[in-house]
Amino acid sequence: MENISDKILKIRSEYGDKALVKEDLNPDPIKQFESWLENAIEIEASEPNAMAISTVDSQNNPRSRYVLFKNIVNDSLVFHSHYESAKAKEIENNPNVSGLFFWPEIYRQIRFEGVVSKASREVSDEYFKSRPRGGQISAWASDQSEEIEDREILEQKIKELEKEFEGKEIPRPKFWGGYLIDIHYWEFWQGRKNRTHDRFSYSKVDTEWKTVRLSP
Ligand SMILES: Cc1cc2nc3c(=O)[nH]c(=O)nc-3n(C[C@H](O)[C@H](O)[C@H](O)COP(=O)(O)O)c2cc1C
Structure with a gap:
């Protein structure tokens, strides 16, 4: 049987050849992110x-998981x-967290680094209200x-909660809500032919964003 490394050797996708040039980038990385997310949608x-979010625990052990x-x-x-x-x-x-988006269909990755804080009650409530009941109970x-x-x-717990909340609006639990990531570093990566990708970073210098091209 073929082993995993042989199978992987056969995977050789090319990542398109769409150029990303500095002139195409929005000076505001949030706008650039929105535009790439819109393309992905x-x-x-x-x-x-x-998006994958990485944190570190109290032993400095890094831990990652996806969130939406x-x-x-x-x-x-x-x-x-x-x-x-x-x-x-x-x-x-x-x-301090770092995170990633990856849209393989358009050969794009976004990397970011930022600082997390809890969202306001209003932001958390508004989103919780928009969730289907199943997600609220969960x-x-x-x-x-x-x-x-x-x-x-x-x-069993879900069944009990369904009974408890039957015919009622489900309030947001105090132990559940939003987080905001205030990002001070962004990186936009566009996959290109022969692994010669385009890559740009945005770093916050005082209140201005500095954009530079990075070697792939
Ligand atoms: C695509 C995807 C989206 C997810 N979205 C969320 C989310 O928005 N919020 C969340 O708490 N967990 C989400 N999860 C589950 C987390 O990855 C994770 O298992 C969970 O939050 C527990 O992580 P923790 O033990 O590090 O706190 C998602 C998982 C996947 C695969």
Whole structure:
């Protein structure tokens, strides 16, 4: 049987050859991000708003997971999660995060680094209200990141909550809400032929963004 490294040797995708030049970049990286995300949505990229977020725990052990980007508030990227989850504790201990978007269909990656804070009650409530009831109940039911003996326990809890909230509006749990990522470093990567990609970074210098081309 062919081993995994032989299989991988046969994978040799080329990453298109769409040029990315400095003149095409918006001087505001949030606008540039929006424009790339819009492109990804237009071409129906898979899970276009999925972003990987990396935190560090109290032992400086780096930890990554995907979350869904949901909004831009005060020029910060918003995602929603459990406020007592592992990631929440890590953010409390060290609010510095890095993150990624990857849209393989258009050979684009965005990297960012920033500082996380909790979103306002209004931002969290507004999004929670927009969630389907199933997602609202699931937020109540899950002690995110805690060990759980059996899936049955979770399903039982969901049944009880469905009864409890029957015919009622489901309030947002206090332990669940939004986070804002205030980004001070962005990197936009456009895959190109022969691994000779285009890559630009934006760094915040005082209040201005400095954009430079990086070697791929
Ligand atoms: C595509 C995708 C999107 C996800 N979106 C979210 C999200 O928006 N919020 C969230 O708390 N977890 C989300 N998750 C689950 C997280 O990756 C993770 O398992 C969970 O938040 C627990 O992480 P933690 O133990 O590091 O806190 C998503 C997972 C995937 C694969």
